[in-house]
Ligand code: HEM
């Protein structure tokens with residue numbers, strides 16, 4: 001009798017320990033899909049709605065709003081630190097790579113809507129993550145399940161942004177090292193670079209490839225770039241002309257599609273970091289496999305890699321806080 005009781009106890013213990021692991025999708029970082037299901041069931045729908053309305057009138061905000069998640073996650077982890085204001089202009093958003101980041105007011109708009117509905121519940125870090133998915137969906141990409149449960153950090157430093165965001169001149173080894181430091185693979189690198197299918201870039205991010213490349217005079221250009229593309233870009237981005245913006249995926253820069261890989265395969269990637277994807281066997285073979293389509297495979301991979309990126313250095317549980325205003329600590 002005693003032994004069968006012990007057996008029952010053992011079984012109950014086993015169930016108590018193992019069942020929660022099976023039934024909740026909490027990953028090792030403490031994030032899970034549907035974190036707000038009970039505390040703010042409308043959260044994801046509210047965010048999606050704001051983004052839908054915003055992009056209908058301001059479609060050019062899709063680029064910076066997607067890029068914001070990258071800039072948040074690579075600097076101190078996905079903790080919303082990219083949103084913090086500094087009175088002395090020493091925060092991440094004051095660093096040069098952030099100069100063209102825009103759309104902070106859209107994040108604020110989502111936050112305001114969420115605070116009305118469920119005050120103090122949804123973190124700014126999670127808002128950035130949800131918005132990045134919503135942007136992709138609203139621009140023609142496929143959806144994915146966003147893990148949530150991030151908390152907001154209290155620190156944002158200009159130098160952290162300078163030290164953790166890759167410049168457009170990075171080669172494949174520097175990119176590999178940086179992504180590896182963040183726990184991301186070469187596959188994540190080539191897949192996430194596909195975000196450059198939407199958005200614009202200022203000339204100054206790539207004019208070094210068009211003129212006086214490696215100090216050989218103004219006629220010299222980056223030999224890894226299609227010379228016809230160089231000529232076309234030189235017309236827009238003159239040597240001493242205005243720092244205007246060009247589409248990164250000309251003609252479809254507002255549409256999230258697989259076209260980026262065709263550009264890269266034709267030596268028409270805009271940055272050296274895009275061209276660099278041809279300098280590694282694994283990333284090159286991904287480019288080749290997607291240069292004439294295969295959009296469904298890219299869309300699926302993109303969601304997976306965005307989830308990976310969204311796990312970098314997250315604060316969960318009781319760490320950090322849930323900011324009431326995204327630009328300010330509580
Ligand atoms: C692999 C390393 C990467 C480098 C070196 C890089 C660099 C850049 C640069 C220099 C710009 C243009 C900024 C400007 O001049 O205005 C840009 C734009 C952009 N990047 Fe990246 N990026 C990288 C990865 C990513 C990732 C992982 C994402 C998101 C998943 C992303 C999303 C974007 C988007 C959407 C834009 C367009 C922004 C706009 O329309 O204003 N990038 N990137």
Ligand SMILES: *[C@@H]1O[C@H](CO)[C@@H](O)[C@H](O)[C@H]1NC(C)=O
Pocket residue numbers: 212214215216217218
């Ligand atoms: C080209 O670059 C070299 C070295 O980087 C520099 O010394 C030279 O002045 C530049 N020439 C022009 C025309 O900008």
Ligand SMILES: CC(=O)N[C@H]1CO[C@H](CO)[C@@H](O)[C@@H]1O
Pocket residue numbers: 093094095096098099100101102
């Ligand atoms: C949007 C934003 O805050 N941009 C800032 C980026 O960084 C420069 C300085 O490097 C600031 O002047 C901008 O205001």
